[in-house]
Amino acid sequence: MLDSDNAFSDAPFLGDNLALDFINSEYVVEGKRHDTLIDDRSVASWLMRAGLLSDINDRQVPDGLLTEARELRDAAKIVVNAAINSVPVDLAVINRVLELGRPVRKLEWDGDLQQFRIAVYQNATSPSGLLWPIAEALINLVTSDKFEFVRQCEAHDCILWFHDLSKSHRRRWCSMTTCGNRMKVAAFRARKKPG
Template sequence: MSYSDFIFVANNLALDFLNTESLAGESVVERLTSGEKVLDWLQEAALGSLRNSEASPNLLELAIRLREEMKECLAMAKLGKPYGADTVNLILEQGAPTLNLGWDDKSGRFIVTERYGAITDEALLHPVAHAFVQLVTDIDLNLVKQCEAPDCILMFHDQTKSHRRRWCSMALCGNRMKVAAHRTRAQQKLR
């Protein structure tokens, strides 16, 4: 696995999961190509404590189904329209951790910890589904944007002070778009 396989630019776990599908030229690039790749993404997203040694045969299919539903739900939510969230709800229900209240001697106070009984596909994807719920219920969806580069479909949560972020990242698209705009202006001056 190379760390260039996945892109984490969205400032949001759910949006980074949506960004496992991107563009290369005019072709869509699927970054989740196997159950192992789903586990790799979870590891890179710092959800590695849930990783088991082998991907189940159904993990990839569930992850793709979750991503596609999240994409449609988000698009409809931005339009103020309803959309079913069956896969999200299935994962939230079947993958939910058990909360445990315990005393922490170090801090001298009670703390809540999460425990997953069995590491199922739903448990693996639960943090993503939970992040998506928070995205569509707690975040101003006007700040959830798609990169303005014409050859990019990556999404991000604009957390800038002015809320004028335009690109998925300066390194991926911003600099390239600024250079292209500069060249266009320079060519227009020569005419």
């Protein structure tokens, strides 16, 4: 079993979307950049926390997972920005993960229910297989009619993304408890400052 480290345990899951949460695995606190993806093991830990991977030991983590995860994260950032700005970009990394990591669907007989069922097997032995759900979430996000509600936190020192699923679609910060409160306090102090 993999143990969580401090970097992993601090990974923000505030994006309301798997792909945005993955992009947010790199974040800024007090002006200092933090990356929760520091080695193959930390990527597997992030995947477990995201609910994409059941318990896995160090020997089962595929080599090259960190490299492919960082490539996917960088490509996902570029794709989200491109979708916001309606410009084309290179989609090779995303399409490679989608192609190589695609789960295998098989028709099987379920003896307990006495009927056929579709079984889906994810390839947990390759980096693309483990990262495929993130690439799938990304393409579903950028092709969704709700993509217009993807936003970057308005805090001047925050780089996190979120999908504003609020009823009014007026969410401004990644989290009200962190950036929202800080920005409101700063605005209050600026208003109260003698001029």
